[in-house]
Amino acid sequence: MTATTIPGACGVRIVGSGSAYPERVLSNFDLEKMVDTSNDWIVQRTGIHERRIVNPQTEGTFTLSRDALNKALDNAGMTGSDLDLIILATVTAEMTCPSTACRVADAVGAAPAGAFDLVAACSGFVYAVNVADSMIRSGRYKSIGVIGCDTLSTIVDYEERTVSILFGDSAGSVVMVRDDDPTVGCRYQTLQSDGSMWPSLYIPRRDQEVPAGDENNPVRMGNLRMQGREVYKFAVTKFRDVIRDALEKNNLTIDDVAQFVCHQSNMRIIESAKEKLGLPDEKVHVNIDKFGNCSAGSVGLCFDQVWQAGKIKRGDLIVLVAFGGGLTWASSLWQL
Numbered sequence: 568m569t570a571t572t573i574p575g576a577c578g579v580r581i582v583g584s585g586s587a588y589p590e591r592v593l594s595n596f597d598l599e600k601m602v603d604t605s606n607d608w609i610v611q612r613t614g615i616h617e618r619r620i621v622n623p624q625t626e627g628t629f630t631l632s633r634d635a636l637n638k639a640l641d642n643a644g645m646t647g648s649d650l651d652l653i654i655l656a657t658v659t660a661e662m663t664c665p666s667t668a669c670r671v672a673d674a675v676g677a678a679p680a681g682a683f684d685l686v687a688a689c690s691g692f693v694y695a696v697n698v699a700d701s702m703i704r705s706g707r708y709k710s711i712g713v714i715g716c717d718t719l720s721t722i723v724d725y726e727e728r729t730v731s732i733l734f735g736d737s738a739g740s741v742v743m744v745r746d747d748d749p750t751v752g753c754r755y756q757t758l759q760s761d762g763s764m765w766p767s768l769y770i771p772r773r774d775q776e777v778p779a780g781d782e783n784n785p786v787r788m789g790n791l792r793m794q795g796r797e798v799y800k801f802a803v804t805k806f807r808d809v810i811r812d813a814l815e816k817n818n819l820t821i822d823d824v825a826q827f828v829c830h831q832s833n834m835r836i837i838e839s840a841k842e843k844l845g846l847p848d849e850k851v852h853v854n855i856d857k858f859g860n861c862s863a864g865s866v867g868l869c870f871d872q873v874w875q876a877g878k879i880k881r882g883d884l885i886v887l888v889a890f891g892g893g894l895t896w897a898s899s900l901w902q903l
């Protein structure tokens with residue numbers, strides 16, 4: 568699905584941003600003691616030096632999401648009771664019922680605001696931002712709290728080296744409100760998927776779910792499984808394609824865009840897109856070295872870091888880009 572702004576409709580403004588991540592650091596040197604890998608290999612192949620992981624006794628998707636949304640509300644000068652709706656993008660909800668969004672809504676004092684979880688893996692935050700923008704533009708909602716959060720450390724098999732080195736935990740959140748200016752907000756968006764490629768990134772719960780050919784996958788049942796090379800090829804292509812598409816469809820050049828806020832999947836994937844498209848360093852924020860790939864938490868965390876650092880301001884155009892399990896990919900061109 569692709570969509571451009573409906574003329575005459577209201578606009579949407581991001582009025583607050585926040586993020587949260589665990590204190591606990593898992594470095595490459597820690598991983599060297601857990602699996603057959605090395606700091607040099609991980610840095611060279613991924614650009615990751617360390618990542619944050621939750622203490623599962625006290626932290627999880629609920630606590631990080633709650634904290635990120637509370638910070639976004641503070642940043643907006645709002646309280647939970649100002650929200651009509653909360654959308655939480657995650658593949659690591661503690662429970663399928665209730666949704667983690669419902670518990671977050673309760674914790675921030677937003678009830679009876681609507682609340683639901685959205686599953687689009689690493690594309691989740693961009694999917695949720697696009698859905699929220701469309702719901703506000705429909706005229707039915709005035710203010711929505713959007714959160715992207717994953718705690719993949721809770722479903723990573725730390726006895727297996729191909730997946731365990733990549734992922735970290737974090738949450739990013741924005742508060743979006745209705746604005747009278749229809750040119751503000753999401754000017755162009757894509758939400759796309761190719762379900763035929765699901766076996767390249769999946770979390771099986773039962774033997775029946777395991778696709779033919781993957782029966783001997785060493786990753787334990789219930790944990791994230793990934794065909795790294797396939798995902799790499801997909802990601803490197805989609806990263807470029809969605810940015811090119813957003814610029815071309817809107818007659819924009821790279822110079823018109825203040826920041827490209829991109830999913831942090833692998834440093835080599837980011838570098839390849841930068842090189843092929845000619846994106847300057849200062850327009851692509853990178854935090855994968857310190858946080859790893861945080862799945863649905865990545866883009867929200869990046870957005871918060873550029874927002875808090877004052878690298879983006881009212882009137883700027885930005886592009887959000889993500890891709891991941893599903894397989895899914897999404898982009899969002901925003902006028903702040």
Ligand code: COA
Nearest residue numbers: 604605608612689728729732795796798799832833890891
């Ligand atoms: N430490 C040391 N060696 C490792 C290793 C590790 N953690 N993981 C794999 N290897 C080995 C392999 O066994 C292989 O050895 P071989 O040549 O003797 O067979 C070699 O390194 C190369 O493996 P390969 O899987 O081809 O590495 P790669 O360059 O593709 O890097 C990933 C692996 C996972 C880092 C890379 O494929 C990737 O980043 N893919 C995308 C993942 C992603 O973005 N996922 C989320 C999507 S949102």
